[in-house]
Structures are given as structure tokens and as C-alpha cells.
Amino acid sequence: SYQDAPPSDLTADQLLDGLLTAEFSKRSCRSRYEFASYHEKKKNTSHKPSPYLLGKLRRHEALQKRCGPGTAPYRAAVWQLKSGKGAAATDCRYLVSISYRGLGNRMLATASAFLYAVLTDRVLLVHQYKHDVSALFCEPFPGTTWLLPSGWSFPLGHLRDYGIGSKESLGNMLKANVISVGGDGNASWSDGGDHRPPFVYLHLEGGYDFHDKLFYCDEHQRLLHGAPWLLMKTDSYLVPGLFLVPSFQDELGKMFPEKDMAFYHLGRYLFHPVNDVWRAVTSYYRTNLAGVGQRVGIQIRVFQKKPTPLQYILDQVLSCVRREKLLPEITSSSMINASDQVILVTSLSAWYYERIREEYGGGRITGGVHQPSHEGRQKWGDTSHDRRALSEMYLLSTCDMLVTTGFSTFGYVAQGLGGIRPWIMPSTPIWSESDMAETKEVPEPPCVRAMSVEPCFHSPSYYDCTARRDVDVGKVVPYVRHCEDVSWGIKIA
Ligand code: GDP
Incomplete structure (x- = not known):
């Protein structure tokens, strides 16, 4: 019933200076194009998204559409996962985000997964628990869905059960020498990749251990690049940690010339309350x-x-x-x-x-x-x-x-x-x-x-991958500092 045509009369304000695509209909999700009018007064201090970020987002939307659920590459990738083979079936790669705890935690985790997906050219699929995503948020990407199809179509079992002990985790595979790191600092599959698993689980919760934290190292990022599927479980805002990965810094700098506006743009891009939540917001406001x-x-x-x-x-x-x-x-x-x-x-x-x-x-x-x-x-x-x-x-x-x-x-x-x-x-x-x-x-x-x-990112890794020791992560780059409220956490400022 919401198949009405995309609106052509949207203003730059309504599109948040190009942050949002105009490809959606207005009725399907009123908050998307109405959000701006509730933040008008602050417009003179508004921070525009960079043209580079806009280009990235449009390309990412195309990727989500080309590889998302319902497409031939998606079917091939799920088949590959079911067959247990590690080699990619197509050029589409996926990141499944598993978030948990209260809504704030879940939103920060989802925004972090999204940024990681954009940085690594992966399709973001969000796992939901009892419709806790679809009951709250509109789809962010046009012409596809970001919801991980449930049930038979997805073969990994109960995603919420993945944890520190899961043998498919980056940390446990490093410990079991399924992945090894050579003298040149490059991580690789120990047997040349013949028996590599069809997916890697990234355990990024507070209380994660040394090996899981190697996620924040360039050499491990290079290795992860080849995995067709990644599962990421977190309750945190990982973005300051991503800003500390050297190989991401250049790209992040171009996407966010104002680094301390990362969540501002990510959140405004990604989250749009569904119509009845938005109705509650706007009527209370009025x-x-x-x-x-x-x-x-x-x-x-x-x-x-x-x-x-x-x-x-x-x-x-x-x-x-x-x-x-x-x-x-x-x-x-x-x-x-x-x-x-x-x-x-x-x-x-x-x-x-x-x-x-x-x-x-x-x-x-x-x-x-x-x-x-x-x-x-x-x-x-x-x-x-x-x-x-x-x-x-x-x-x-x-x-x-x-x-x-x-x-x-x-x-x-x-x-x-x-x-x-x-x-x-x-x-x-x-x-x-x-x-x-x-x-x-x-x-x-x-x-x-x-x-x-x-x-604030509450559970950063303190490990400096190049120096091979823990460092004060609030002092590595000038724009990542310790948080005001959580002394061991870091934030972009
Ligand atoms: P955190 O625990 O403060 O970091 O925030 P979360 O959002 O992750 O979890 C707290 C949860 O408690 C929220 O998602 C809400 O479900 C509930 N909650 C906490 N404070 C409030 C509040 O002021 N209003 C409402 N409606 N719910 C709240």
C-alpha cells in the first residue's frame, strides 16, 4: 500500500543536505524527511555531510540493493555458508550485526556495524530479536531490506548464543592457530585457506580478550577482508576504535572532515522511527x-x-x-x-x-x-x-x-x-x-x-598492534581522547 512514487519536491533541508536519498516515498516513513523540521533552530550551527560521505553512501546503497536478500548473489552466498565452504561464491560480502542490551546500546552497535560495513564494502544485515528493529525503524536502504532473513533461510543457528567461547571467533581461531600471524606481521589462514570457515565471528563485547581485540589491527583487517561473511556482536560504539585502525584513517578522514560529527551523520542517516513512533514524537512535541x-x-x-x-x-x-x-x-x-x-x-x-x-x-x-x-x-x-x-x-x-x-x-x-x-x-x-x-x-x-x-566507546582495545604493547589510547591521535564520564573509554573530540 506504500508503493507511492518517490517525492520530487524534497528540499535540501529535508534531505539533510544530501545525506538522505530521495528514493523513498514520504508516506512509508514520515520521520525520514520530517526530521529536519524539528531541528530547524539549530540550522545555523548545522554541520553538513561531506560530498565524499554522500558519494560513499550512494554507492553503499547500490551495494545493498545489488547483494541484499532476495538477489541471486545473496542466495549464492547463503548456499556457500550452508555448504561450509570458505571461498566466496560471488563478489558480495556480508556483515551480520548482532546487537544487544537496551535500545541505546543497540543503536550505537548498529551504527558502528554500519560504518564498518561501509569501510569494508560489505552488505549490512541486522539480526533482530522479536522484531525489535522492524517495529522501531524504517528501512534505511532503498529497494532492499537490511533485516537478516530469519529461519530456514539463514543457517547459523541462534545468533544471540555466539560468545567468547565460539570456536568461529577471530580470537579463538587465532588461539587455535587456524589463523596464524607470520614474521612479516601478516595474518593468514594456516592451511592456505583450504579449510577456512565459511564465516568469522567478531566478538566485540566489553570483557573480550586479547585475541578478539586484534580486530583493531591492520593485519587482521586484511585477513578479514577475504571472509565472505562476518558476524559482529557488540553493545558498544566502536567508531573511536575504528578511527584508531591506521588503514581506515584516510578514508574516515575524507568521510568525516569534522571527525566529531561521525555519529551525528551516521545516526541521522540510518535511524528513522516508524510512523506510529514518529506520530507519538511529533504530537508530544506539538x-x-x-x-x-x-x-x-x-x-x-x-x-x-x-x-x-x-x-x-x-x-x-x-x-x-x-x-x-x-x-x-x-x-x-x-x-x-x-x-x-x-x-x-x-x-x-x-x-x-x-x-x-x-x-x-x-x-x-x-x-x-x-x-x-x-x-x-x-x-x-x-x-x-x-x-x-x-x-x-x-x-x-x-x-x-x-x-x-x-x-x-x-x-x-x-x-x-x-x-x-x-x-x-x-x-x-x-x-x-x-x-x-x-x-x-x-x-x-x-x-x-x-x-x-x-x-563514548566504553570498551576500547589498548593494544598498539605495531608497537605490540598496550598504550594510552587517549593519546595516540589528537582527536581520540578519554571520555568525560568513563575514564577508561575513548571518544572522538
Ligand atoms: P543505558 O542503559 O542508559 O546505556 O541505555 P539503553 O538505552 O541501552 O538501556 C536503557 C533502557 O532503559 C532504554 O532503552 C529504555 O528501555 C529504558 N530507559 C532508560 N531510561 C529511560 C527513559 O528516560 N525513558 C524511557 N522511556 N525509557 C528509559
Whole structure:
């Protein structure tokens, strides 16, 4: 029913300066071409995608279409996989992305897999768990699907079961000497490739071991290039790690002349909420956030099992907005003019929102204080829960200023899509009773301004492949630094 013709009247703004293809119909996915109009105010600071990136994306779309599910090369490649042969059946190569954890983690993992697929000329196919991709996102590539066909047509079994012990992983194949690295530093298949496996599994989770991390070495990248199928499992934003692979640096530099805008462009290219999620976003926006001078988003994520309200976290939020003068100072009841602002609070709990409303409601700011939902706790495999999370990320991304909770990938996605450098509140997981004590103190400072809009990569490899030792990965190149919120992580800034 959505087979209507592609629109010819799209403006450069709607196409995000050429980032998006005009090949889709408007009706099939309204968010794709409407997204721009919700980010208009920030246009003067907008960062245009490079012509080089646009060329890459158009060529990648052609590759996805030529080799994707339903095509003859795809059938041949699946047949090759089933037959257990390692040699490629066609010139099409594939990357299957297996992401997991909360929606923020999954989106960062998917964006990372996409960039890796573009860099290595592979077709990206995303594995979904209970329709957790198709229920949330439109197809990003025209004339094909990015969803990995399930069931009989895909022979690798339960993709979620791949893990550190899988014998097909890069790390385990290195350990078992299926792959060997010669004195010249080149990795190769030990028996000349005759018995190479039909696919390689890339285990890129936090807590991965030395051999799996060799993924970030040039010599292993050269070897992986020949594998017709790769499976990649991660929950992280790997992009800063890709920027540290020497053989990718030239290409990445051309794609992203503003390196710290990588996720901004990748996320805006790849993610488009499906129509009913988008309807929720836009109607909430119109009712609660539109027409106000300045939108202030506050994302409060408390890493705890039981959703108990914590006073010191509220104090941290209030102290951050006061100190950074993000909201009007409340001196007495005699405030004369309400400031032309609106506050959007997102949190699993309603308690913080209620306290913030007590503080800033009552006409002190023109737009009032709003919270779209309070889900209580994180729920797994629950589509309507995920849909609310997605719509709140997009609502946060329309804000002019953001206060986010450190460590949270939910906040990273919002800041990245919006191109907003947030004030990050340092956070620690709540493990014990003492972490919940009334006496616990607010960190000093309560928040810091982020260096860039980029997400933090929480589990980088510290191994320098050329020097053959661990190094400080925050000091290898000037644009990859340690994160503000996760000291062992790295981000592009
Ligand atoms: P992270 O755990 O903060 O890194 O972010 P994730 O998005 O990966 O996982 C947290 C999940 O908890 C989200 O995907 C949501 O399902 C839920 N969640 C956390 N905070 C919020 C919130 O403010 N609003 C909504 N609707 N859901 C949230």
C-alpha cells in the first residue's frame, strides 16, 4: 500500500543536505524527511555531510540493493555458508550485526556495524530479536531490506548464543592457530585457506580478550577482508576504535572532515522511527514543547535494580542546572517574568520529574515541565517500552540544551542525533544500600560540559598492534581522547 512514487519536491533541508536519498516515498516513513523540521533552530550551527560521505553512501546503497536478500548473489552466498565452504561464491560480502542490551546500546552497535560495513564494502544485515528493529525503524536502504532473513533461510543457528567461547571467533581461531600471524606481521589462514570457515565471528563485547581485540589491527583487517561473511556482536560504539585502525584513517578522514560529527551523520542517516513512533514524537512535541524559546532536556538515568528515588541524584541535577545557569535562578516568589523555556525530563521514575516541577513549575518558565513516560524499570523484549524509549530519545534530540547522565547510551543517542554538546552528570552504578544513603554526596562538579557530541566507546582495545604493547589510547591521535564520564573509554573530540 506504500508503493507511492518517490517525492520530487524534497528540499535540501529535508534531505539533510544530501545525506538522505530521495528514493523513498514520504508516506512509508514520515520521520525520514520530517526530521529536519524539528531541528530547524539549530540550522545555523548545522554541520553538513561531506560530498565524499554522500558519494560513499550512494554507492553503499547500490551495494545493498545489488547483494541484499532476495538477489541471486545473496542466495549464492547463503548456499556457500550452508555448504561450509570458505571461498566466496560471488563478489558480495556480508556483515551480520548482532546487537544487544537496551535500545541505546543497540543503536550505537548498529551504527558502528554500519560504518564498518561501509569501510569494508560489505552488505549490512541486522539480526533482530522479536522484531525489535522492524517495529522501531524504517528501512534505511532503498529497494532492499537490511533485516537478516530469519529461519530456514539463514543457517547459523541462534545468533544471540555466539560468545567468547565460539570456536568461529577471530580470537579463538587465532588461539587455535587456524589463523596464524607470520614474521612479516601478516595474518593468514594456516592451511592456505583450504579449510577456512565459511564465516568469522567478531566478538566485540566489553570483557573480550586479547585475541578478539586484534580486530583493531591492520593485519587482521586484511585477513578479514577475504571472509565472505562476518558476524559482529557488540553493545558498544566502536567508531573511536575504528578511527584508531591506521588503514581506515584516510578514508574516515575524507568521510568525516569534522571527525566529531561521525555519529551525528551516521545516526541521522540510518535511524528513522516508524510512523506510529514518529506520530507519538511529533504530537508530544506539538502539545508540550513547540513554540517556546528554549527547550531544556534533562535525562536522568539511575543504574539501579530497584527504582528507589535518590535525593542526591535530584540534588545533582538541580545543582548542575543552577551552576551552569541553564534555568532561571529561583530567588523568591517574586519572579516577575517567566523565562521563555520549557523543560523535558526523561527518566524511568516519575519522582525526579515531580520534584523538578515543584521547583520550576508554577509559571516560572513559560512552557512548564514535562515528562512523556515513567516506565518504572527497564523491560526486555517489550516493543511498546522500546517505542517509548525511542520517542524520548528523539524528543531529547530536539532540545536546545541537554543535561545527561554519564555512562548512559540512551543519552549518547539523544545528544548525537541532536548535535548537542550536553552537560554530563557523572554517575556510578548503585550496587549497595550505602550507595543509596541520604548522606551520599553530590559529585563536585555536579556536571561537566561534553567536549563533543560523540558517544563514548566504553570498551576500547589498548593494544598498539605495531608497537605490540598496550598504550594510552587517549593519546595516540589528537582527536581520540578519554571520555568525560568513563575514564577508561575513548571518544572522538
Ligand atoms: P543505558 O542503559 O542508559 O546505556 O541505555 P539503553 O538505552 O541501552 O538501556 C536503557 C533502557 O532503559 C532504554 O532503552 C529504555 O528501555 C529504558 N530507559 C532508560 N531510561 C529511560 C527513559 O528516560 N525513558 C524511557 N522511556 N525509557 C528509559
